[in-house]
Amino acid sequence: MNIPRYSDLGRGGRPLRIGYGRIFHEACAYSPVATVESDFRRLHHLTGADLHAATGARGSEIAGYMPHAELTGFRAAAYLAGDVDAVPLASSLAVPSGPLTAACFEWLVAGLEASLADAGPLDGIYLALHGSMQVEGLAMGESGQSPESIILSRVRAACPGARIAVSYDLHAHLTEGMVAPADILISYLSNPHWDLYPTGFRAGTRLIRALRGQIRPTSAWRKLPMVLGGGMTISFLSPMRQVFAAMAEMERRPKVVSTSLFMVHPYTDSDQLGWAVHVTVDGDAALASRVADELADLAWAQRLIPPPTMLSVPEALASLRSKKRRFGPVSIVDVDDIVGAGAPGGNTHILAALAADDTGLRTYVPLHDPGAIDALWPLADGTSATVTLQGSPGYGQPPVTVTGRVAAHQTGDFGRVLRFDTGTTHVAITERPPLPIHPKFWRELGLDPRKADALVQKNFFHYRIFYAPISFEHMPVVSAGATSLDRVRTRDYARPTHPQTHLESWRG
Numbered sequence: 098m099n100i101p102r103y104s105d106l107g108r109g110g111r112p113l114r115i116g117y118g119r120i121f122h123e124a125c126a127y128s129p130v131a132t133v134e135s136d137f138r139r140l141h142h143l144t145g146a147d148l149h150a151a152t153g154a155r156g157s158e159i160a161g162y163m164p165h166a167e168l169t170g171f172r173a174a175a176y177l178a179g180d181v182d183a184v185p186l187a188s189s190l191a192v193p194s195g196p197l198t199a200a201c202f203e204w205l206v207a208g209l210e211a212s213l214a215d216a217g218p219l220d221g222i223y224l225a226l227h228g229s230m231q232v233e234g235l236a237m238g239e240s241g242q243s244p245e246s247i248i249l250s251r252v253r254a255a256c257p258g259a260r261i262a263v264s265y266d267l268h269a270h271l272t273e274g275m276v277a278p279a280d281i282l283i284s285y286l287s288n289p290h291w292d293l294y295p296t297g298f299r300a301g302t303r304l305i306r307a308l309r310g311q312i313r314p315t316s317a318w319r320k321l322p323m324v325l326g327g328g329m330t331i332s333f334l335s336p337m338r339q340v341f342a343a344m345a346e347m348e349r350r351p352k353v354v355s356t357s358l359f360m361v362h363p364y365t366d367s368d369q370l371g372w373a374v375h376v377t378v379d380g381d382a383a384l385a386s387r388v389a390d391e392l393a394d395l396a397w398a399q400r401l402i403p404p405p406t407m408l409s410v411p412e413a414l415a416s417l418r419s420k421k422r423r424f425g426p427v428s429i430v431d432v433d434d435i436v437g438a439g440a441p442g443g444n445t446h447i448l449a450a451l452a453a454d455d456t457g458l459r460t461y462v463p464l465h466d467p468g469a470i471d472a473l474w475p476l477a478d479g480t481s482a483t484v485t486l487q488g489s490p491g492y493g494q495p496p497v498t499v500t501g502r503v504a505a506h507q508t509g510d511f512g513r514v515l516r517f518d519t520g521t522t523h524v525a526i527t528e529r530p531p532l533p534i535h536p537k538f539w540r541e542l543g544l545d546p547r548k549a550d551a552l553v554q555k556n557f558f559h560y561r562i563f564y565a566p567i568s569f570e571h572m573p574v575v576s577a578g579a580t581s582l583d584r585v586r587t588r589d590y591a592r593p594t595h596p597q598t599h600l601e602s603w604r605g
């Protein structure tokens with residue numbers, strides 16, 4: 098990460114009014130669970146004064162996930178630049194899941210438009226978007242149309258005079274419609290993503306400098322015909338570490354304003370899917386083009402990253418049982434059912450194996466199963482019951498019948514959550530897709546995460562930020578579900594794409 102220089106803060110020049118907001122969701126085309134308005138309202142939906150309070154230095158922007166995120170970073174940039182009035186618009190975020198319903202998407206965009214109408218005249222707008230959103234019924238074909246491109250075109254129409262800065266998750270599926278309306282375009286530079294605040298800060302300083310005439314943003318971008326599975330592109334490990342270091346070096350060069358790399362979310366239903374790079378420089382189109390080619394070459398050269406070693410469910414359980422001593426719980430990463438990448442979280446394969454052969458491993462397993470929630474919720478804690486767990490409706494998982502005891506009821510980010518203990522397995526059955534990246538998820542159900550032999554995680558890496566003091570061994574396990582890596586290899590691409598097709602060059 099480059100430390101901003103005083104001269105990069107955009108100080109001096111005319112007073113500015115800049116609106117800021119967020120519409121953020123990562124969708125998985127293979128999840129049967131649609132994302133609806135209540136999913137945003139439950140997790141994060143703020144407007145006006147509430148948004149302004151949450152994004153101040155003492156606020157907690159996305160409580161429980163990332164207290165200081167993009168919009169707080171933007172507010173800091175606006176404050177340090179001086180004479181910038183930061184105007185809150187609307188901010189909404191939901192747990193990754195299936196595509197949004199059309200009604201949910203319209204509610205989000207109309208809400209943003211209404212906040213723009215209330216905001217009065219704006220010089221600029223900063224939006225934190227994901228870039229791999231999907232909406233039911235919206236074809237994402239050759240036109241390059243995507244939900245984010247629709248958001249940007251409607252914002253542009255609502256405020257024709259304002260310049261737009263946008264930040265995207267580095268898993269964005271970049272399209273022309275997401276690039277063209279943006280004067281400033283910034284990506285996260287870490288995977289897992291802990292640089293949300295610096296991302297908003299970077300977008301803010303660059304937008305302010307553009308509005309004050311200190312830079313003339315000129316951009317170039319390249320699409321690369323490559324798609325890799327999740328979990329292969331950690332920014333602080335080889336080989337991607339070298340790429341991000343090179344990007345930091347590029348940004349220190351004269352006239353280079355920003356460099357972005359998009360290691361696309363592979364579960365988006367677009368046949369145009371692929372990695373992308375984007376470069377902005379100060380008023381030099383030839384330089385933008387050269388640096389974009391240089392970064393594209395560098396990213397392309399990393400495409401042969403080997404996937405991490407994965408175990409089958411029986412192999413994973415055999416390995417766990419063979420361990421004599423362990424320090425903290427082993428994290429079983431449920432690779433085919435990654436809620437962090439939009440899977441529904443109702444994979445029953447691990448639970449089925451534990452139920453068939455429970456040899457005393459103390460395991461914590463989250464499971465999306467709204468049918469089981471409806472059946473068990475009326476039962477008081479301590480009640481014994483036999484229940485057939487089927488996972489997410491429409492997900493085609495093997496049913497598992499277990500006998501046990503209702504142990505806790507909770508309501509929170511994942512709707513109703515019921516703890517069901519069967520043998521030495523503790524199941525957290527959830528009404529909505531579960532993403533228990535924080536140990537407090539288990540503590541709120543009366544379980545100490547440190548006492549588990551193993552706990553199942555529904556995201557590739559983000560949980561490690563919170564589990565770093567507890568869990569030291571991480572075991573990727575494959576079964577069958579919405580985020581199976583096979584989907585990357587077997588899906589349709591409009592253009593021959595690595596690794597489905599062997600390619601020597603990204604050009605052409």
Ligand SMILES: [Zn+2]
Nearest residue numbers: 266267268290
């Ligand atoms: Zn991401």
